[in-house]
Amino acid sequence: MNDARLNELSKILSHALRHCPEAYNVTMDKSGWVNLDELLNSIRCANKNFSDLSERDVHDALNRGKRARHEIKNKKIRAMYGHSIQIEANSKDIGVPxxxxxxxxxxxxxxxxxxxxxxxxxxxxxxxxxxxxxxxxxxxxxxxxxxxxxxxxxxxxxxxxxxxxxxxxxxxxxxxxxxxxxxxx
The missing domain is CATH 3.20.170.30 (ADP-ribosylation fold)
Structure with a gap:
């Protein structure tokens, strides 16, 4: 996948995971996690430019920036910060700055x-x-x-x-x- 498509994919992932999961027809849990396969299928169906989207493409898009904005664990994906929707903060993430x-x-x-x-x-x-x-x-x-x-x-x-x-x-x-x-x- 070329740089322009990876950049576009990164923006789509951020929109889905930070602001508007319902637009992608995915179910988000209280901590912001969604099923990765569910999100991939939704993006493939909604955007003809991504009909061949793979999990590898998502990893490539996420690894492009200087800062980690998303994380993938156990076939689930979430935005780590920047939400405009209410996400329950994990108490183990509270730190002493x-x-x-x-x-x-x-x-x-x-x-x-x-x-x-x-x-x-x-x-x-x-x-x-x-x-x-x-x-x-x-x-x-x-x-x-x-x-x-x-x-x-x-x-x-x-x-x-x-x-x-x-x-x-x-x-x-x-x-x-x-x-x-x-x-x-």
Whole structure:
């Protein structure tokens, strides 16, 4: 499968597993897992460009990015983060983050974040990074003019925020009060 088709497949998988499983006629459990064969068949039927879709193609699509966004276990697949639908967080995923994490955002959002805190908005959880540069790079996908907030995780935990480690360098968290934030750029 060529790069363009693998990129398209990755977007389809994210849409199905993060936002709209019902559009693909798949059953998702409370932790976000769906049967891989069920999803493959649905994509094959719905999109003539993927009538020959194989499990190998899915693995190839998932292995393209720098960060793992999906996982496959026991013939089931799920998105690891980025959901706009409610997924039950696994309590074993709750972690103790570094003292500081970072969140990049377009500059136009700064005043609102300083007033209201970091809110998940259309996602279920807030995305945070262990490095300032990763946070800024993520924000640059939406704007060339970005700001970066430093999150005091000790204060945030004291305020009841839950942090979940998703992969190396990436965390997600429940909404974070503005008193645990400091703008650094």
């Amino acid at each position: 570094p003292v500081f994490l970072f969140h990049g955002t377009p500059e136009k959002n700064v005043e609102k974040i300083q007033t209201e805190g970091l809110l998940s908005m259309e996602r279920i959880l807030v995305h945070l990074f262990e490095s300032k540069s990763d946070a800024i790079q993520k924000a640059m996908r939406k704007s060339n003019h970005v700001a970066c907030f430093q999150v005091d995780t000790v204060r945030a935990i004291g305020l009841g925020v839950k942090f979940y480690k998703k992969e190396a360098g990436l965390w997600v968290a429940t909404d974070i009060d503005n008193s645990a934030l400091h703008i650094i750029s």
